[in-house]
Amino acid sequence: MLNRTVKLSANGSIQVRGDIKRVIVRRSTSGFLMETDKNERVEAAQGDNFLFEKVSGVLTLTDLSGSENHIELILVASNEGDVSSAASAVDVANVAEMAKGLAAAAGSCEINTYAASAEGVMILSGLVENRRTAIVSTSGAIQVATSQGGNRFTVDGVLDHPASGELWAFGDSEILIEVMEYLN
Incomplete structure:
Protein backbone atom coordinates (compact mmCIF):
# COMPACT_ATOMS: atom_id res chain seq x y z
CA MET A 1 0.00 0.00 0.00
CA ALA A 87 -8.63 -8.25 3.09
CA SER A 88 -7.77 -7.01 6.57
CA ALA A 89 -4.78 -4.89 5.47
CA VAL A 90 -7.06 -2.93 3.17
CA ASP A 91 -10.03 -2.65 5.54
CA VAL A 92 -8.07 -1.30 8.49
CA ALA A 93 -6.57 1.43 6.31
CA ASN A 94 -9.91 3.20 6.38
CA VAL A 95 -11.32 3.41 9.90
CA ALA A 96 -14.64 4.89 8.79
CA GLU A 97 -15.35 2.01 6.40
CA MET A 98 -14.33 -0.54 8.98
CA ALA A 99 -16.77 1.00 11.44
CA LYS A 100 -19.65 0.57 9.00
CA GLY A 101 -18.85 -2.98 7.96
CA LEU A 102 -17.50 -4.64 11.08
CA ALA A 103 -19.03 -2.87 14.08
CA ALA A 104 -21.82 -5.41 14.29
CA ALA A 105 -19.28 -8.13 15.15
CA ALA A 106 -18.42 -6.41 18.42
CA GLY A 107 -20.83 -5.52 21.18
CA SER A 108 -20.30 -1.88 20.27
CA CYS A 109 -17.59 0.42 19.05
CA GLU A 110 -16.44 3.94 19.75
CA ILE A 111 -14.64 6.19 17.27
CA ASN A 112 -12.66 9.21 18.44
CA THR A 113 -10.39 11.65 16.63
CA TYR A 114 -7.40 13.33 18.29
CA ALA A 115 -4.73 15.82 17.24
CA ALA A 116 -1.20 14.71 18.08
CA SER A 117 0.85 16.92 20.37
CA ALA A 118 4.51 17.21 21.32
CA GLU A 119 3.60 16.67 25.00
CA GLY A 120 1.51 13.63 24.15
CA VAL A 121 -2.20 12.90 24.10
CA MET A 122 -3.79 9.78 25.59
CA ILE A 123 -5.63 8.04 22.74
CA LEU A 124 -6.49 4.84 24.66
CA SER A 125 -7.32 4.78 28.35
CA GLY A 126 -6.19 1.93 30.58
CA LEU A 127 -9.47 2.27 32.48
CA VAL A 128 -11.54 0.65 29.70
CA GLU A 129 -11.88 -2.99 30.75
CA ASN A 130 -14.24 -4.26 28.05
CA ARG A 131 -12.13 -3.25 25.01
CA ARG A 132 -11.54 -6.20 22.65
CA THR A 133 -9.19 -4.43 20.27
CA ALA A 134 -8.45 -0.98 18.91
CA ILE A 135 -7.53 0.25 15.44
CA VAL A 136 -5.44 3.44 15.22
CA SER A 137 -5.18 5.26 11.88
CA THR A 138 -2.92 8.31 11.44
CA SER A 139 -2.72 11.02 8.79
CA GLY A 140 1.09 11.13 9.19
CA ALA A 141 3.97 9.76 11.22
CA ILE A 142 3.53 9.82 14.99
CA GLN A 143 5.25 8.18 17.91
CA VAL A 144 3.27 6.07 20.37
CA ALA A 145 4.06 4.81 23.87
CA THR A 146 2.25 2.89 26.59
CA SER A 147 2.74 5.79 29.01
CA GLN A 148 3.48 9.49 28.72
CA GLY A 149 7.13 8.97 29.66
CA GLY A 150 7.55 5.48 28.19
CA ASN A 151 9.62 4.19 25.29
CA ARG A 152 8.20 5.26 21.93
CA PHE A 153 7.90 3.69 18.51
CA THR A 154 6.82 5.23 15.20
CA VAL A 155 3.50 4.59 13.47
CA ASP A 156 2.70 6.01 10.03
CA GLY A 157 -0.61 4.65 8.80
CA VAL A 158 -2.41 1.94 10.75
CA LEU A 159 -1.80 0.20 14.08
CA ASP A 160 -3.85 -2.76 15.30
CA HIS A 161 -3.53 -2.51 19.11
CA PRO A 162 -4.26 -5.50 21.38
CA ALA A 163 -6.33 -3.23 23.62
CA SER A 164 -4.58 -3.59 26.97
CA GLY A 165 -3.56 -0.51 28.95
CA GLU A 166 -2.97 3.06 27.85
CA LEU A 167 -1.64 4.35 24.56
CA TRP A 168 -0.19 7.83 24.08
CA ALA A 169 0.50 9.66 20.80
CA PHE A 170 3.24 12.25 20.21
CA GLY A 171 3.77 14.35 17.11
CA ASP A 172 2.93 17.46 15.11
CA SER A 173 -0.44 18.99 16.09
CA GLU A 174 -1.55 18.95 12.43
CA ILE A 175 -1.52 15.15 12.39
CA LEU A 176 -4.93 13.62 13.04
CA ILE A 177 -5.35 10.27 14.76
CA GLU A 178 -8.53 8.22 14.35
CA VAL A 179 -9.11 5.55 17.00
CA MET A 180 -11.78 2.87 16.83
CA GLU A 181 -12.28 0.83 19.98
CA TYR A 182 -14.25 -2.43 19.79
CA LEU A 183 -16.00 -3.13 23.07
CA ASN A 184 -17.55 -6.37 24.37
Missing part, protein backbone atom coordinates in the same frame (compact mmCIF):
# COMPACT_ATOMS: atom_id res chain seq x y z
CA LEU A 2 1.16 3.50 -0.78
CA ASN A 3 -0.01 6.75 0.79
CA ARG A 4 -0.31 9.55 -1.74
CA THR A 5 -1.21 13.16 -0.95
CA VAL A 6 -2.20 15.41 -3.85
CA LYS A 7 -3.42 18.97 -4.24
CA LEU A 8 -5.93 19.53 -7.03
CA SER A 9 -6.44 23.04 -8.29
CA ALA A 10 -10.00 24.26 -8.88
CA ASN A 11 -11.48 22.34 -11.84
CA GLY A 12 -8.01 20.90 -12.48
CA SER A 13 -6.80 17.34 -12.90
CA ILE A 14 -3.69 15.37 -12.02
CA GLN A 15 -2.41 11.90 -12.86
CA VAL A 16 -1.21 9.30 -10.38
CA ARG A 17 0.83 6.45 -11.84
CA GLY A 18 1.41 2.95 -10.57
CA ASP A 19 0.04 -0.56 -10.43
CA ILE A 20 -3.33 0.35 -8.91
CA LYS A 21 -6.16 -2.08 -8.14
CA ARG A 22 -7.83 -0.41 -5.13
CA VAL A 23 -8.07 3.24 -4.04
CA ILE A 24 -9.05 4.29 -0.53
CA VAL A 25 -9.83 7.99 0.03
CA ARG A 26 -8.62 8.81 3.55
CA ARG A 27 -9.10 12.58 3.25
CA SER A 28 -10.73 14.87 0.70
CA THR A 29 -11.93 18.43 1.14
CA SER A 30 -14.53 17.95 -1.64
CA GLY A 31 -15.70 15.50 -4.28
CA PHE A 32 -13.61 14.52 -7.28
CA LEU A 33 -13.66 12.16 -10.27
CA MET A 34 -11.31 9.18 -10.57
CA GLU A 35 -10.76 7.71 -14.02
CA THR A 36 -8.44 4.81 -14.83
CA ASP A 37 -6.61 4.22 -18.09
CA LYS A 38 -8.94 1.19 -18.46
CA ASN A 39 -12.01 3.47 -18.81
CA GLU A 40 -13.35 2.91 -15.30
CA ARG A 41 -14.80 6.11 -13.78
CA VAL A 42 -16.20 6.89 -10.36
CA GLU A 43 -17.03 10.01 -8.34
CA ALA A 44 -15.23 9.87 -4.99
CA ALA A 45 -15.23 11.59 -1.62
CA GLN A 46 -13.64 11.15 1.79
CA GLY A 47 -14.17 7.64 3.21
CA ASP A 48 -14.74 5.93 -0.13
CA ASN A 49 -13.02 2.62 -0.92
CA PHE A 50 -13.03 1.42 -4.54
CA LEU A 51 -11.85 -1.88 -6.01
CA PHE A 52 -11.43 -1.53 -9.78
CA GLU A 53 -12.14 -4.44 -12.11
CA LYS A 54 -8.82 -4.03 -13.95
CA VAL A 55 -5.37 -3.01 -12.78
CA SER A 56 -4.68 0.60 -13.71
CA GLY A 57 -1.35 2.09 -14.71
CA VAL A 58 -2.61 5.69 -14.70
CA LEU A 59 -5.31 7.14 -12.45
CA THR A 60 -6.57 10.62 -13.35
CA LEU A 61 -8.11 12.71 -10.58
CA THR A 62 -10.34 15.66 -11.61
CA ASP A 63 -11.78 18.25 -9.20
CA LEU A 64 -15.58 18.54 -9.28
CA SER A 65 -16.04 21.25 -6.65
CA GLY A 66 -14.62 24.32 -8.37
CA SER A 67 -12.26 24.92 -5.45
CA GLU A 68 -8.84 23.69 -4.40
CA ASN A 69 -9.01 20.09 -3.14
CA HIS A 70 -6.52 18.40 -0.79
CA ILE A 71 -6.72 14.61 -1.15
CA GLU A 72 -5.00 11.79 0.72
CA LEU A 73 -5.23 8.39 -0.95
CA ILE A 74 -4.08 4.89 -0.17
CA LEU A 75 -3.21 3.03 -3.36
CA VAL A 76 -3.18 -0.76 -3.28
CA ALA A 77 -1.27 -2.58 -6.01
CA SER A 78 -2.38 -5.81 -7.63
CA ASN A 79 0.77 -7.61 -6.43
CA GLU A 80 0.04 -6.93 -2.75
CA GLY A 81 -1.80 -10.20 -2.14
CA ASP A 82 -5.52 -10.31 -1.48
CA VAL A 83 -7.12 -6.99 -2.37
CA SER A 84 -10.70 -8.16 -1.94
CA SER A 85 -13.01 -6.17 0.31
CA ALA A 86 -12.42 -8.75 3.06
Whole structure:
Protein backbone atom coordinates (compact mmCIF):
# COMPACT_ATOMS: atom_id res chain seq x y z
CA MET A 1 0.00 0.00 0.00
CA LEU A 2 1.16 3.50 -0.78
CA ASN A 3 -0.01 6.75 0.79
CA ARG A 4 -0.31 9.55 -1.74
CA THR A 5 -1.21 13.16 -0.95
CA VAL A 6 -2.20 15.41 -3.85
CA LYS A 7 -3.42 18.97 -4.24
CA LEU A 8 -5.93 19.53 -7.03
CA SER A 9 -6.44 23.04 -8.29
CA ALA A 10 -10.00 24.26 -8.88
CA ASN A 11 -11.48 22.34 -11.84
CA GLY A 12 -8.01 20.90 -12.48
CA SER A 13 -6.80 17.34 -12.90
CA ILE A 14 -3.69 15.37 -12.02
CA GLN A 15 -2.41 11.90 -12.86
CA VAL A 16 -1.21 9.30 -10.38
CA ARG A 17 0.83 6.45 -11.84
CA GLY A 18 1.41 2.95 -10.57
CA ASP A 19 0.04 -0.56 -10.43
CA ILE A 20 -3.33 0.35 -8.91
CA LYS A 21 -6.16 -2.08 -8.14
CA ARG A 22 -7.83 -0.41 -5.13
CA VAL A 23 -8.07 3.24 -4.04
CA ILE A 24 -9.05 4.29 -0.53
CA VAL A 25 -9.83 7.99 0.03
CA ARG A 26 -8.62 8.81 3.55
CA ARG A 27 -9.10 12.58 3.25
CA SER A 28 -10.73 14.87 0.70
CA THR A 29 -11.93 18.43 1.14
CA SER A 30 -14.53 17.95 -1.64
CA GLY A 31 -15.70 15.50 -4.28
CA PHE A 32 -13.61 14.52 -7.28
CA LEU A 33 -13.66 12.16 -10.27
CA MET A 34 -11.31 9.18 -10.57
CA GLU A 35 -10.76 7.71 -14.02
CA THR A 36 -8.44 4.81 -14.83
CA ASP A 37 -6.61 4.22 -18.09
CA LYS A 38 -8.94 1.19 -18.46
CA ASN A 39 -12.01 3.47 -18.81
CA GLU A 40 -13.35 2.91 -15.30
CA ARG A 41 -14.80 6.11 -13.78
CA VAL A 42 -16.20 6.89 -10.36
CA GLU A 43 -17.03 10.01 -8.34
CA ALA A 44 -15.23 9.87 -4.99
CA ALA A 45 -15.23 11.59 -1.62
CA GLN A 46 -13.64 11.15 1.79
CA GLY A 47 -14.17 7.64 3.21
CA ASP A 48 -14.74 5.93 -0.13
CA ASN A 49 -13.02 2.62 -0.92
CA PHE A 50 -13.03 1.42 -4.54
CA LEU A 51 -11.85 -1.88 -6.01
CA PHE A 52 -11.43 -1.53 -9.78
CA GLU A 53 -12.14 -4.44 -12.11
CA LYS A 54 -8.82 -4.03 -13.95
CA VAL A 55 -5.37 -3.01 -12.78
CA SER A 56 -4.68 0.60 -13.71
CA GLY A 57 -1.35 2.09 -14.71
CA VAL A 58 -2.61 5.69 -14.70
CA LEU A 59 -5.31 7.14 -12.45
CA THR A 60 -6.57 10.62 -13.35
CA LEU A 61 -8.11 12.71 -10.58
CA THR A 62 -10.34 15.66 -11.61
CA ASP A 63 -11.78 18.25 -9.20
CA LEU A 64 -15.58 18.54 -9.28
CA SER A 65 -16.04 21.25 -6.65
CA GLY A 66 -14.62 24.32 -8.37
CA SER A 67 -12.26 24.92 -5.45
CA GLU A 68 -8.84 23.69 -4.40
CA ASN A 69 -9.01 20.09 -3.14
CA HIS A 70 -6.52 18.40 -0.79
CA ILE A 71 -6.72 14.61 -1.15
CA GLU A 72 -5.00 11.79 0.72
CA LEU A 73 -5.23 8.39 -0.95
CA ILE A 74 -4.08 4.89 -0.17
CA LEU A 75 -3.21 3.03 -3.36
CA VAL A 76 -3.18 -0.76 -3.28
CA ALA A 77 -1.27 -2.58 -6.01
CA SER A 78 -2.38 -5.81 -7.63
CA ASN A 79 0.77 -7.61 -6.43
CA GLU A 80 0.04 -6.93 -2.75
CA GLY A 81 -1.80 -10.20 -2.14
CA ASP A 82 -5.52 -10.31 -1.48
CA VAL A 83 -7.12 -6.99 -2.37
CA SER A 84 -10.70 -8.16 -1.94
CA SER A 85 -13.01 -6.17 0.31
CA ALA A 86 -12.42 -8.75 3.06
CA ALA A 87 -8.63 -8.25 3.09
CA SER A 88 -7.77 -7.01 6.57
CA ALA A 89 -4.78 -4.89 5.47
CA VAL A 90 -7.06 -2.93 3.17
CA ASP A 91 -10.03 -2.65 5.54
CA VAL A 92 -8.07 -1.30 8.49
CA ALA A 93 -6.57 1.43 6.31
CA ASN A 94 -9.91 3.20 6.38
CA VAL A 95 -11.32 3.41 9.90
CA ALA A 96 -14.64 4.89 8.79
CA GLU A 97 -15.35 2.01 6.40
CA MET A 98 -14.33 -0.54 8.98
CA ALA A 99 -16.77 1.00 11.44
CA LYS A 100 -19.65 0.57 9.00
CA GLY A 101 -18.85 -2.98 7.96
CA LEU A 102 -17.50 -4.64 11.08
CA ALA A 103 -19.03 -2.87 14.08
CA ALA A 104 -21.82 -5.41 14.29
CA ALA A 105 -19.28 -8.13 15.15
CA ALA A 106 -18.42 -6.41 18.42
CA GLY A 107 -20.83 -5.52 21.18
CA SER A 108 -20.30 -1.88 20.27
CA CYS A 109 -17.59 0.42 19.05
CA GLU A 110 -16.44 3.94 19.75
CA ILE A 111 -14.64 6.19 17.27
CA ASN A 112 -12.66 9.21 18.44
CA THR A 113 -10.39 11.65 16.63
CA TYR A 114 -7.40 13.33 18.29
CA ALA A 115 -4.73 15.82 17.24
CA ALA A 116 -1.20 14.71 18.08
CA SER A 117 0.85 16.92 20.37
CA ALA A 118 4.51 17.21 21.32
CA GLU A 119 3.60 16.67 25.00
CA GLY A 120 1.51 13.63 24.15
CA VAL A 121 -2.20 12.90 24.10
CA MET A 122 -3.79 9.78 25.59
CA ILE A 123 -5.63 8.04 22.74
CA LEU A 124 -6.49 4.84 24.66
CA SER A 125 -7.32 4.78 28.35
CA GLY A 126 -6.19 1.93 30.58
CA LEU A 127 -9.47 2.27 32.48
CA VAL A 128 -11.54 0.65 29.70
CA GLU A 129 -11.88 -2.99 30.75
CA ASN A 130 -14.24 -4.26 28.05
CA ARG A 131 -12.13 -3.25 25.01
CA ARG A 132 -11.54 -6.20 22.65
CA THR A 133 -9.19 -4.43 20.27
CA ALA A 134 -8.45 -0.98 18.91
CA ILE A 135 -7.53 0.25 15.44
CA VAL A 136 -5.44 3.44 15.22
CA SER A 137 -5.18 5.26 11.88
CA THR A 138 -2.92 8.31 11.44
CA SER A 139 -2.72 11.02 8.79
CA GLY A 140 1.09 11.13 9.19
CA ALA A 141 3.97 9.76 11.22
CA ILE A 142 3.53 9.82 14.99
CA GLN A 143 5.25 8.18 17.91
CA VAL A 144 3.27 6.07 20.37
CA ALA A 145 4.06 4.81 23.87
CA THR A 146 2.25 2.89 26.59
CA SER A 147 2.74 5.79 29.01
CA GLN A 148 3.48 9.49 28.72
CA GLY A 149 7.13 8.97 29.66
CA GLY A 150 7.55 5.48 28.19
CA ASN A 151 9.62 4.19 25.29
CA ARG A 152 8.20 5.26 21.93
CA PHE A 153 7.90 3.69 18.51
CA THR A 154 6.82 5.23 15.20
CA VAL A 155 3.50 4.59 13.47
CA ASP A 156 2.70 6.01 10.03
CA GLY A 157 -0.61 4.65 8.80
CA VAL A 158 -2.41 1.94 10.75
CA LEU A 159 -1.80 0.20 14.08
CA ASP A 160 -3.85 -2.76 15.30
CA HIS A 161 -3.53 -2.51 19.11
CA PRO A 162 -4.26 -5.50 21.38
CA ALA A 163 -6.33 -3.23 23.62
CA SER A 164 -4.58 -3.59 26.97
CA GLY A 165 -3.56 -0.51 28.95
CA GLU A 166 -2.97 3.06 27.85
CA LEU A 167 -1.64 4.35 24.56
CA TRP A 168 -0.19 7.83 24.08
CA ALA A 169 0.50 9.66 20.80
CA PHE A 170 3.24 12.25 20.21
CA GLY A 171 3.77 14.35 17.11
CA ASP A 172 2.93 17.46 15.11
CA SER A 173 -0.44 18.99 16.09
CA GLU A 174 -1.55 18.95 12.43
CA ILE A 175 -1.52 15.15 12.39
CA LEU A 176 -4.93 13.62 13.04
CA ILE A 177 -5.35 10.27 14.76
CA GLU A 178 -8.53 8.22 14.35
CA VAL A 179 -9.11 5.55 17.00
CA MET A 180 -11.78 2.87 16.83
CA GLU A 181 -12.28 0.83 19.98
CA TYR A 182 -14.25 -2.43 19.79
CA LEU A 183 -16.00 -3.13 23.07
CA ASN A 184 -17.55 -6.37 24.37
